[in-house]
Amino acid sequence: MGKDLNIPDLKTIFAKQMESTFFPVSLDNMGAQFSFHLENTDKHSYSTGKTGRLLTNRHNHPGGAYGYRLEVGGKVFVYCTDLEHGECLNEKVIEFAKEADLLIYEAQYTPEELPKFRGWGHSSWEQAIEVAKLAGVKKLYLTNHDPEHNDEFLQKEERKCQERFQNCYFAREGDENLI
Template sequence: MNRTFKFIILVSKNLIMLIKFFGTRGSIPICDSGFQEFGGNTSCVAVMDESKKGSVLVFDAGTGIRNLGKELMQRDFEPNDRIVMAFSHFHWDHLQGFPFFAPAYDVSKKIDIIAMGQDLSSPNLKAVFANQMESTYFPVSLDNMGAQFNFLTKEANSQYFSTGKSGSLFSNKHNHPGGAYGYRLEVEGKVFVYCTDVEHGETLDQNVIDFAKDADVLIHEAQYTPDELSNFKGWGHSSWEQAIEVAERAGVKKLYLTHHDPEHNDDFIRAEEKKCQARFKDCFFAREGQEVLI
């Protein structure tokens, strides 16, 4: 496990973390009827205190981050509160919502954007966001958005400071075209793991299993069914069967499957969920807007 950053997250006296899904769809957003129960927005998950006060940790900025931004604009931030955005990688479906994130236009907001992990090969982190907001693509440049941005890679900084209880944030590199990273958040003995855009191959990636060990909640992508998986070798994704096996071998308590294929409608996913729960009782296909407490 590669310890590269520590993250300080505000948690309640009862040490309860709230995890909320704002984007659960993979590859491209879907707005068709019949696709809304499980969500049409692309990847975005937020972790915060149960009271919904204090700093917030955000994983990925797919189109779901727009609704997260609207929610955050309705809450009070203290001077030391921060929005920390951690990215698994920078494919469009994990990045495309960023220009529509309302707090990014608020001069009072402090936003840390981080990329972390062993063998990190990302280009200049600020450039990733600035380039997609050049005038050819978007009318507002990154430098004119307004928020106080801090761009951090693993070499640039080693610790965040705030008040409240501390948590450690770890990263793990896994197989995906261009590379991708999972994250493990540990807060006072509670463990949350976010693992999306991972292709295991013929056998499961043991590093992923070790990374998810004893997690209270594991979010693992499952874009394909077991029958579909062989048709998409090299695409960088997993089946729900593989995700369940990771959870079983890692001793995970609850498993949430995400990155739903854009061809899978609500009826289809609901039927697959029943198959999953027949094998692993505490397994759910993530629904947009769903909240999970640890």
């Protein structure tokens, strides 16, 4: 989460949305150990201990959004959603995804739909595949699907994607162990 939002305390934001009114498990009961960093424009790299680092990249999206690149144990995992390119693909995004073992990327729109949604802050699956190819990504997972697209439609689009990038899948509920 970025500094565009006027928030004093990041932990409160996460805790708030996990209150019992909205979610059955509170933040304190989560199994992981959390440390909260509010992204700022001066710092884009965080150490994750001896073995890895976490990089961030600011996205073009209304209200702000960030991509995350986790390098740990010799593997690279990149997460990019809520991201709109301009007329051309954003070079910074390609660089950020370089050689990722797994890229989770948003594909809210089809290539045909994208021009109708300029300024909404999202990408097409075609752009996702272009980024993955140019960045030399090994495996591509597409997510952030438009709520207007049903399962049948998405399965058809997934097959189109796999014709262009073999190791490409649409994310499904329950998916795990992706690398």
